[in-house]
Amino acid sequence: MTKIAVIGGGKIGEALIAGLVSGGVSAKDVHVSNRRAERGGELTEEYGIVDFTDNRQAIDGVDVVFLCVKPKDTTAVLAELSDTIDNNAEDTTVISMAAGVPLKSLEDVVSAGTPVVRVMPNTPMLVGRGMCAVSGGRFVSDAQLEQVCDLLDTVGDVVVVEENQMDAVTAMSGSSPAYLFLVAEAMIDGGVNLGLPRDLASRLAVSTLTGAAHMMLEGDLGPSELRANVCSPGGTTIAAVRALEESGIRAAFYRATQVCAQRSAEIGRMSAGSAGAGDDDED
Ligand SMILES: NC(=O)c1ccc[n+]([C@@H]2O[C@H](COP(=O)([O-])OP(=O)(O)OC[C@H]3O[C@@H](n4cnc5c(N)ncnc54)[C@H](OP(=O)(O)O)[C@@H]3O)[C@@H](O)[C@H]2O)c1
Known part of the structure; x- marks a missing residue:
C-alpha cells in the first residue's frame, strides 16, 4: 500500500x-x-x-x-x-x-x-x-x-x-467553488427579497444548483443548449436571463477569471524571485 x-x-x-x-x-x-x-x-x-x-x-x-x-x-x-x-x-x-x-x-x-x-x-x-x-x-x-x-x-x-495552463486552471477550478458559493448566496438573498424564509430559499437554490450540475455532468447536452431549452419564448426564464445579461454576469466572469489567473501568475513570480512569496494569504 x-x-x-x-x-x-x-x-x-x-x-x-x-x-x-x-x-x-x-x-x-x-x-x-x-x-x-x-x-x-x-x-x-x-x-x-x-x-x-x-x-x-x-x-x-x-x-x-x-x-x-x-x-x-x-x-x-x-x-x-x-x-x-x-x-x-x-x-x-x-x-x-x-x-x-x-x-x-x-x-x-x-x-x-x-x-x-x-x-x-x-x-x-x-x-x-x-x-x-x-x-x-x-x-x-x-x-x-x-x-x-x-x-x-x-x-x-x-x-x-501543461504547466503553462495552470494559472488559467486556477481561475477555472481551483478558485471557482467560491464563485459558485457566491452565486448560491446571491440566489438565496434574491428569494428572501421575494419574501421566502431563508431556509426555504436556501433549499431551493442549493438543490437547483446541484440538479443543474448533474444535468451538465451526466447528460449529453452542454450548458448553452440546456439554458436555451428552459427559456420558453416570452416566458419567465428568458426574462430572468436577460436581466442577468444586462447586469453584466458574463463580463463579471471574464473579469473574475482574468484577475484570478493574473494573481496566480504574480504568486508564481514572487515564489521564483525569493524563498517565500511575501506575506499574502492566498489560495
Ligand atoms: N483553499 C482552497 O480552496 C485552495 C484551492 C486550490 C489550491 N489551494 C492551495 O492549497 C494550499 C493550502 O491551502 P489551504 O487553503 O488549505 O490553507 P490553510 O487552510 O491555511 O492550511 C495550511 C495548513 O498548513 C499548516 N502549516 C503551515 N505552516 C506549516 C509548516 N511549516 N509545517 C507544517 N504545516 C504547516 C497550517 O497549520 P498549522 O499552522 O496549525 O500548522 C495549516 O493547517 C495552498 O498552497 C493553496 O494555494 C487551496
Whole structure:
C-alpha cells in the first residue's frame, strides 16, 4: 500500500485526507503534519490517520508527500524536507498543491532527480467531487505521474495539463467553488427579497444548483443548449436571463477569471524571485 504524508492539514490538506480515506486508502498509511499539535489531534480523531508536528518524521519512509501549506511557505517547507527525501529508500514523489508556485521553484530546492508534481486542487475534494489538474516535473516518470493521478482519482476528477495552463486552471477550478458559493448566496438573498424564509430559499437554490450540475455532468447536452431549452419564448426564464445579461454576469466572469489567473501568475513570480512569496494569504 502507498504510504502518504500530507504536510499542512488545513482546508485542502483535510479535504485530501477525507477523500483519500473515504476512497479506500488505509488511514494508518496516511501521515499528517502541522505546526500545531491540536490540529493534528483533530484530524486523527476524525479520520484515524497518524499525526506529527515534525515534518521530517512525517515523511520518513513514505512514497508520496503532498505539500498543502500556503504558497508563501511551500518552497521553504520543501527545502527543509530535502535531506529526508534523499534518505528514503525508494523514490519519494513530491506533490505541491500550492497555487502559483512553479515546478522550477520546487525542483530548485530539492536534489536533482527528485520527482516533483504540481497540482491545482479544489475543496470539493472534501466530498469526493474535487477537480485536480496535474503537471509533472522534469524527473517524474509516467508510472509516478500515473500513481499520483490514481491517488487523486479517489477524491474526484483528474486531468493532466501543461504547466503553462495552470494559472488559467486556477481561475477555472481551483478558485471557482467560491464563485459558485457566491452565486448560491446571491440566489438565496434574491428569494428572501421575494419574501421566502431563508431556509426555504436556501433549499431551493442549493438543490437547483446541484440538479443543474448533474444535468451538465451526466447528460449529453452542454450548458448553452440546456439554458436555451428552459427559456420558453416570452416566458419567465428568458426574462430572468436577460436581466442577468444586462447586469453584466458574463463580463463579471471574464473579469473574475482574468484577475484570478493574473494573481496566480504574480504568486508564481514572487515564489521564483525569493524563498517565500511575501506575506499574502492566498489560495
Ligand atoms: N483553499 C482552497 O480552496 C485552495 C484551492 C486550490 C489550491 N489551494 C492551495 O492549497 C494550499 C493550502 O491551502 P489551504 O487553503 O488549505 O490553507 P490553510 O487552510 O491555511 O492550511 C495550511 C495548513 O498548513 C499548516 N502549516 C503551515 N505552516 C506549516 C509548516 N511549516 N509545517 C507544517 N504545516 C504547516 C497550517 O497549520 P498549522 O499552522 O496549525 O500548522 C495549516 O493547517 C495552498 O498552497 C493553496 O494555494 C487551496
